[in-house]
Amino acid sequence: MATTVLNVGGMSCNHCKMAVEKALKTLDGVQNANVDLDTKKVSIEYNPAGIDEAGLKKVIADAGYDV
Ligand SMILES: [Cu+2]
Numbered sequence: 001m002a003t004t005v006l007n008v009g010g011m012s013c014n015h016c017k018m019a020v021e022k023a024l025k026t027l028d029g030v031q032n033a034n035v036d037l038d039t040k041k042v043s044i045e046y047n048p049a050g051i052d053e054a055g056l057k058k059v060i061a062d063a064g065y066d067v
Pocket residue numbers: 011012013014015016017
């Protein structure tokens with residue numbers, strides 16, 4: 001497993017937190033995703049064999065947030 005922390009813009013409330021976490025967790029390669037609204041960061045545990053950081057960013061962008 002690898003862990004990465006990404007800065008995500010546009011998250012303002014608990015709904016945003018849930019939306020970003022849910023979008024990430026639906027991915028096969030993602031083990032866990034946790035948004036910190038105070039710092040606007042999401043830490044993601046993922047399997048690098050299943051998805052790369054570019055793929056993670058794409059999913060966040062597709063959910064409507066700036067990454
Ligand atoms: Cu929100």
